[in-house]
Amino acid sequence: MTGCPDCGEPLVIYEMDGVETDHCLACAGTWLDAGELELVVENAGVDPAPLVAALDNTPLGEKGVRRCPRCRKRMRVACLGPGDGVELDICPAGHGIWLDSGEMEDVAGAFSGGAGDAVASYFKELYPTERREG
Ligand SMILES: [Zn+2]
Ligand SMILES: [Zn+2]
Structure with a gap:
């Protein structure tokens, strides 16, 4: 089993519209x-093309702790631009991307001309049990 890269708790698989996160x-x-970020964005009704292009053109920086x-x-x-960008953790072997809470919305918002809200509400639907307290 895999654990959370951030806190080590077991990760729970959620499936929605054929995408397992x-x-x-x-x-x-x-x-x-790899590839699921585009699918999630697309399923939320946002054109993933600018995001895909940005991911392809974003150089990987320093090794992180996760x-x-x-x-x-x-x-x-x-750092996925524009501007200061959103800091993401990406596997150097190409397995995928780690997003902290809220980063999905930041990423989507940065590349969709304000359509980040659509992705944000999509994520709320995806994780209805999400609670932030405690
Ligand atoms: Zn965690
Ligand atoms: Zn990996």
Whole structure:
């Protein structure tokens, strides 16, 4: 079993519209396998093309402290622009992306001209049991 890269709690698999995401109930972070970010954005009704292009063109930065739940390698930190960008943890072996709570909305908002709300509400639907207290 895989654990949360951030807090080590077991990840719970959520399935929606054919996309399986691994979600941490403790810290509300989300692991997306390669290609799933585009699918989630697309399922929320947002054009994923600008996001995909940005991901392809974003250089991986320093090694972070979190480890990929698939291969246990330390993930690399990447800042997905525009502006200061959103800091993401990406597996150097290409397994996928780790998003802290709220980062999905930030990413979607940055690339969809204000359509981040659609993705935000999609994520709320995806994780109806999410609670932030405690
Ligand atoms: Zn966690
Ligand atoms: Zn990996």
